[in-house]
Amino acid sequence: MASALDQALQPIPDGLRKPLISNFEELLSEYRAGDWEKVGLKAGKICEIVYTILKGYTSGSYASAPSKPSNMVSACTALENAGSQFIRRVEGSGLLELT
Numbered sequence: 543m544a545s546a547l548d549q550a551l552q553p554i555p556d557g558l559r560k561p562l563i564s565n566f567e568e569l570l571s572e573y574r575a576g577d578w579e580k581v582g583l584k585a586g587k588i589c590e591i592v593y594t595i596l597k598g599y600t601s602g603s604y605a606s607a608p609s610k611p612s613n614m615v616s617a618c619t620a621l622e623n624a625g626s627q628f629i630r631r632v633e634g635s636g637l638l639e640l641t
Contacts, residue, residue, distance in 0.1 A: 557606045600624040
């Protein structure tokens with residue numbers, strides 16, 4: 543049976559959803575253990591996965607697996623430049639209505 547988190551993130555392709563959830567669960571475990579260095583590394587990995595998801599969402603074509611952009615600052619700026627089109631798509635998707 544899928545977890546509530548897995549069910550909530552079903553619109554995201556498996557190749558991105560599964561790494562996101564597994565890295566998040568590992569981050570929580572490391573946080574509870576007080577292993578702050580590992581928490582920081584996992585947070586960075588989660589940022590890369592979320593970037594890949596957002597890039598796929600804005601372009602309409604998802605990557606099969608997460609990837610790290612060569613320049614995260616420039617890559618995030620490009621997402622910002624997706625501007626109002628991105629906001630309208632998120633608002634219309636129902637993703638903001640999760641409870």
